[in-house]
Amino acid sequence: MIQNIKIKAHQAGLVFKNGSLVRVIDQGKHWTWGSESVIVFDKTQPFQSPIELNILLANADFASRVQVVNVSDNELVFQYVNGNFSEVLTAGRYVFWKDVMAYQFVTADLSDINIADNIPKTLLEFQKVRAFTRRFNIAANETGLLFVDGKFTRQLAAGTWQFWNNSTTIEVKTADLRKQQLEITGQELLTKDKAALRISFYVWFTVVDFVKAITQNKDYEKQLYVLMQLALRESTGALALDELLSKKESLGKEILEGTVAKAKAMGIELSEAGIRDVILPGDMKDIMNQVLVAEKKAQANSIMRREETASTRSLLNTAKLMEDNAMLFKLKEMEYVEKIAEKINTISVSGSGQLVDQLKQIFVK
Structure with missing residues (x-):
């Protein structure tokens, strides 16, 4: 049987006879004879072998026309066509025609995460x-x-990091470079004199040794919280309520000084700490208010007594001066008469002529 086969420019034909490849035909018109058969392939597409590939590769002409790419289990191959990325080739065997498309292949080793x-x-x-x-x-x-398979490997700077997605376990833990604030809110405590109260406390910290903070501590923020909580409890328990209230501003500094070394051992630097609020129970507030009112009343009474004493002393000194100086006594007497006269609008005088003489005697020594 005779057949006329037309092969286009982007095609290739494989001529088989009795199941075996006998030749490869290119662009043009071709004749086949007898039991020969032709399979036409598009050379712009990957080659899909109709039979076992090794059998075809035994034909030197065919083997010279194709490029075979073998991808092992721990590899990826990136295929470029005419300079542009096209496909990712996973484990397997791939065949491409050589003379139509310009292929490039880049192999990546997946056995390494990097x-x-x-x-x-x-x-x-x-x-x-x-x-x-x-x-x-x-x-x-x-x-x-x-961390690779649970072990710390290296420190990573800011940016985007990518690793191959293989069977290796990867974990990236991050830590903030900025100064941070830790709040201990509404902590219930007892003072030395057994007064129950709640304190809100804060501390500013910076992670300075990230490797130590993360690798040697399961949760460094939680451990810092417990450290400051215990220090606050210890300091509060050593002070009576009045002492605590009077040292509220300086207590944070004392707690900071007592914990800075322990925090440094965790890779953390403490910069500031302080008490934000001291909250007393309702009955304690009433008692404190009563004490405050009593103190203010006592202060007011003390001031009044001091003023009365000073006034009495002044009167005594004035009396002594007037006793020794008759003229001063008369001047003081006239001063009081003048003050009385300021409050009188009119004076009506009735009586004998002796009344005028008596009035004159007021201003005569």
Whole structure:
């Protein structure tokens, strides 16, 4: 049987006879004879072998026309077509025609989590590639610690970090570089004199040794909270209520001085601490108010007594001066008469002529 086969420019034909490849035909018109059959392939597409590939590769002509890419289990191969990324090739065997499309292949080793320098960063942004990577973002105000299979490996700077998505377990823990504030709110405490109260306390801290803070402490913020809580409880329990209220402003500094070394051992630097609020129970407030009122009354009484004493002393001194000086006595007497006269609008005088003489005697020694 004779057949006329037309092969286009982007095609290739494999001529089989009795199931075996006998030749490869290119563009043009071709005749087949007898039991020969032709399978036409599009050379712009990956080659899909109709029979066992090794049998075809035994034909030197066919083997010279194709490129075979073998991808092992721990590899990825990135296929570029005419200089542009096209596909991700996973484990398997792939065959491509050589003479139509310009193929390039970049191999990545997945046995290592680190992405080699020969893998462009732009390649990792393609959606087809992202499934094979693990991405971690570290903010500008943070630092990161890389743990591989549970073991600390290295410290990571701010930025985007990507690793191959293989069987290795990866964890990135981050720590804030900025100064942070820890609040201990409404802590119920007892003073030395057994007064129950609630205190709100704050402390400012900065993580200065991230490796120590994260690798040697399960939760450094929680441990810092407990450290400051116990220090606050100890300091409060050593003071009576009146002492605590009077030392409210300085107590934070004392607590800070007592805990700074322990915090440093955790990789944390303390910068400031203080008591924000002291909250007394309702009955304690009433008692404190009564004490305050009593103190103010006592102060007022003391001031009044001092003023009365000073006034009496002044009167006594004045009396002594007037006793020794008759003229001064008369002046004082006239001063009082003048004050009395200021309050009198009219004076009606009735009586004998002796009344005028008696009035004159008031101003005569």
